Amino acid sequence: MNEESGSISDGYHTFDELYRHRRELFFALCRNVQGAHIVWRSKLHHEGDNDIYEGMFIAGIDAEPGKQISYHFGLKHWDDMAFAETYERAPKWDGHTPDDVLERLKKL
Numbered sequence: 011m012n013e014e015s016g017s018i019s020d021g022y023h024t025f026d027e028l029y030r031h032r033r034e035l036f037f038a039l040c041r042n043v044q045g046a047h048i049v050w051r052s053k054l055h056h057e058g059d060n061d062i063y064e065g066m067f068i069a070g071i072d073a074e075p076g077k078q079i080s081y082h083f084g085l086k087h088w089d090d091m092a093f094a095e096t097y098e099r100a101p102k103w104d105g106h107t108p109d110d111v112l113e114r115l116k117k118l
Contacts, residue, residue, distance in 0.1 A: 033083055037090055040071060043118060044093065048072040051091045052100040068100045073114050078104045080111075 017024050040049040051069040063082050070080030
């Protein structure tokens with residue numbers, strides 16, 4: 011997201027504010043479900059390329075086998091997830107969509 015689009019507001023919050031909230035809420039969720047579920051982070055996708063998302067890492071929760079919840083975050087937040095298992099390559103993507111993630115979040 012560029013600086014200009016990050017400052018777009020719905021009248022209450024900017025995109026930048028909403029992304030910060032999403033990030034912090036996801037990190038808090040990860041800390042709370044760790045132990046009951048696998049929480050991980052990686053700088054590379056399963057295939058080994060991360061060029062599409064330069065400057066980012068992927069973090070996820072394996073809610074149950076084949077049921078991932080994952081997001082990409084800026085590398086500047088890598089240390090904020092130091093509590094997670096660090097993988098050389100992320101688990102193979104299970105094909106989840108944003109709607110799948112919403113349904114899986116409801117079931118945690």
